[in-house]
Amino acid sequence: MMLPRRAVLATLGAATLVASSLGWAQEAGRTYRLGFVVPSPRSEGFWTILFDELRRAGFVEGGNLQVVGEFGVTPGRADAVAGAAVKAGADVIFTAGPECTRAAQDATKTIPISAYSGDLVAERLVASLAHPGGNTTGVSILAPEIDTKRQDMLFDMLPGIRRIGALVDPSARTPAQLETLAAAAGSRGATLSIHRASRNEEIIPAIDAARAVEAQALNVIQSPLTFVNYSLIIEHVAKVRLPAIYGVPEFADRGGLVAYGPRVATLIPQIIVPQLVKLLRGAKPAQIPVERPTIIELALNLKTAKALDLVVPTAFLTRADKVIE
Structure with missing residues (x-):
């Protein structure tokens, strides 16, 4: 049975609203590259939480999301890994700790960086919490x-x-x-x-x-x-x-x-993934305040x-x- 044109448009409009509310409104046919420069190995359970949350937002590893860079970065290798993520065409780079974040900042002044660290301001990785400046934002965990x-x-x-x-x-x-x-x-x-x-x-x-x-x-x-x-x-x-x-x-x-x-499993859906999604969709890091844990x-x-x-x-x-x- 063929639906009237108005019904078809209404159905498509509703589907678009649902997709947008779930974060599915990515560019059709585009592959997003998310770089990682982090010391924790991929086997840690919280990475499963992160990729599950990204999938709910419409970024599916093995589909429209490609992972570049490395997990389990050992001391002294951060510069090489950050450089490789940049060469691989990362759209956003996620870092953990001052060494990895600084390595990413040295590798690129334009690719957005989402950093998880003890105190991004005291570590001189951002200018301030409200106005981070440059290409880095993220979460300071009050350590x-x-x-x-x-x-x-x-x-x-x-x-x-x-x-x-x-x-x-x-x-x-x-x-x-x-x-x-x-x-x-x-x-x-x-x-x-x-x-x-x-x-x-x-x-x-x-x-x-x-x-x-x-x-x-x-x-x-x-x-x-x-x-x-x-x-x-x-x-x-x-x-x-x-x-x-x-x-x-x-x-x-x-x-x-x-x-x-702060519990890492709480920070991931509350702060980390929402920031990553904004950056992947084109938001400027300088316009995204650094957040701190609320719990x-x-x-x-x-x-x-x-x-x-x-x-x-x-x-x-x-x-x-x-x-x-």
Whole structure:
């Protein structure tokens, strides 16, 4: 049966509205190239979330979306990977951490960059949150701002501790930020020891050094290095029986004792993918404000606490947004 012309137009119009609302209004026949310069391997579950969200917005890997660049970028390779993504004709480049973001900025001044990092302003990757300028926008995850809050939570969870350690990648924090952290520990009647790791192979010796000076707890300072090596850190602190706090709630899900920070699985649909979609559709990065997390989660793994023979105070337990038992 042939529909009247008016009915056909109405049907097509409705379909267009639905497609637009779902983000399907991409250029017909075009292949979009999304570059990645990130330290986390593709096997991480949050990449599945990202590509699922992109697919819902109409960008389908293997269809109209081609992935270029690399996952699992090791230190020292960011420049080469960023350059390869540019040569491959990336329409947008997604980066994680200051090293990868700076490499992408060095490789191109025109291709939009969406960056996930600790503090894009303090790292001098954007001019400001509201007006990033240049070809970079993204999400600042407040990492340096909540280092002290994370440390305070260790004191609240473990009353009476007098020596705390911090596992730090020196490239991720300034001396002034570490001095602030030490002063905060002093205000709680405790001392802070800094244990530095710049490469993967330095992580275990740094944790052992913290244990050697009798640190009673460890603040794992959030950085690309600690993010990528979370399994190694969680395993080793358990081995040496050192309570530790992390900056990513997912790490508590995976066996870490406690974590305080934005959940990556929440940031992806709320901030990261919407920004990527805008950029893929032609928006200018300078016109997209850098966003910050709106939800900071406290996650506690009671199973790990029991393995460490820790009794978590009830007041702290009730503060947790998520308790893993």
